[in-house]
Amino acid sequence: MQTRQHELLAAVPGTTRFIHSFHYGPADAEGKVYIQSSLHADELPGMLVLWHLKRRLAELEAAGRLRRPIVLVPVANPLGLEQVLMDVPQGRFDNDSRENFNRFFVDVSRQVGDSVEAQLTDDVDNNLRLIRSTLLRVMASQVPTTPLQSLRLVLQTLACDAEVVLDLHCDFEAVQHLYLSPEAWNRVEPLARYLGARACFMAEEAGGRSFDECFTLFWSQLRARFPGRLAQPGFAVTLELRGVADVSHELAGQDCQGLIDYLTHAGAIQGAAPPLPALLDQPTPLAGVEPLISPVGGVIVFCARVGDQLEAGQVVAEIIDPVTDHVMTVTCTRGGLLYVRSLRRMATAGMTIAHVAGVEAYRQGYLLSP
Numbered sequence: 001m002q003t004r005q006h007e008l009l010a011a012v013p014g015t016t017r018f019i020h021s022f023h024y025g026p027a028d029a030e031g032k033v034y035i036q037s038s039l040h041a042d043e044l045p046g047m048l049v050l051w052h053l054k055r056r057l058a059e060l061e062a063a064g065r066l067r068r069p070i071v072l073v074p075v076a077n078p079l080g081l082e083q084v085l086m087d088v089p090q091g092r093f094d095n096d097s098r099e100n101f102n103r104f105f106v107d108v109s110r111q112v113g114d115s116v117e118a119q120l121t122d123d124v125d126n127n128l129r130l131i132r133s134t135l136l137r138v139m140a141s142q143v144p145t146t147p148l149q150s151l152r153l154v155l156q157t158l159a160c161d162a163e164v165v166l167d168l169h170c171d172f173e174a175v176q177h178l179y180l181s182p183e184a185w186n187r188v189e190p191l192a193r194y195l196g197a198r199a200c201f202m203a204e205e206a207g208g209r210s211f212d213e214c215f216t217l218f219w220s221q222l223r224a225r226f227p228g229r230l231a232q233p234g235f236a237v238t239l240e241l242r243g244v245a246d247v248s249h250e251l252a253g254q255d256c257q258g259l260i261d262y263l264t265h266a267g268a269i270q271g272a273a274p275p276l277p278a279l280l281d282q283p284t285p286l287a288g289v290e291p292l293i294s295p296v297g298g299v300i301v302f303c304a305r306v307g308d309q310l311e312a313g314q315v316v317a318e319i320i321d322p323v324t325d326h327v328m329t330v331t332c333t334r335g336g337l338l339y340v341r342s343l344r345r346m347a348t349a350g351m352t353i354a355h356v357a358g359v360e361a362y363r364q365g366y367l368l369s370p
């Protein structure tokens with residue numbers, strides 16, 4: 001195992017921070033796996049999973065069982081982790097720019113495409129290697145002007161030549177779910193099965209250039225520009241490891257084992273993978289997710305739990321105004337899996353209090369939360 005430190009641009013002198021990456025397995029082998037956690041800083045279930053995974057990978061490496069390079073970044077956002085305002089972590093948005101840390105990763109597809117265009121041949125594997133090495137070179141030439149840009153560039157550079165990119169997050173109160181591009185489903189399904197994911201959301205483009213999407217879009221743009229010239233480049237997935245308070249050795253150990261089983265199945269770890277468990281729920285379109293909105297303020301009393309299958313019209317919460325005694329119910333109009341609830345219990349008018357995974361796509365445009 002090799003540890004590397006990546007210096008971030010400091011906002012002011014004397015405050016330098018680093019991203020720490022941990023590199024396992026044969027560095028020169030193809031099929032790199034990249035796993036990071038906690039890009040939204042205080043989303044910590046994934047950080048504990050990677051702590052478990054570091055120990056397991058060290059043992060597997062010592063036993064000579066790693067077949068592909070595996071890179072772990074357990075603390076993907078040291079900037080956000082320090083943003084605690086009056087005892088409340090503020091790790092989702094950068095304090096200076098107010099931008100979501102998981103948006104606006106750079107799009108260098110045109111630059112890379114222009115650079116490789118004259119050199120592409122009929123050898124699709126060689127083309128893939130050429131594009132990956134060019135991508136690394138183009139990423140290295142990017143010059144950040146803010147700590148936030150610097151953070152994004154370090155992470156994107158570490159992951160950009162990987163075949164498998166996993167970005168570990170969590171939601172407020174949630175069952176485990178993941179986001180992927182529909183064309184990656186065949187390769188992501190074993191991961192969803194080994195992890196026991198309850199929902200898998202598919203979207204061609206959710207908008208916002210999130211971490212997983214910056215890789216998915218890069219490869220889809222190059223494949224569209226050079227049809228038939230590229231081998232299958234791999235995939236990137238955002239994994240939501242339940243809720244923000246679901247930090248325990250039991251869950252982290254279980255998720256770590258799921259990742260080990262998947263990596264064994266995928267050939268990154270030598271050995272026989274256990275039989276594939278059943279898929280718990282079929283993938284659904286991200287455009288089928290129904291945000292449940294409270295049109296009034298009041299105390300939220302939930303009437304359904306995460307993991308419940310809801311019927312169309314079912315009451316999900318009561319919103320209670322203790323001044324007027326008015327009680328309003330919030331219902332889901334379309335039905336599906338209640339996969340996330342807010343942590344807050346005082347609704348403000350217009351607030352999204354929960355999300356339901358419906359099976360039919362009905363939304364258009366920007367599909368992510370802010």
Ligand SMILES: [Zn+2]
Binds near residue numbers: 039040043170
């Ligand atoms: Zn997140």
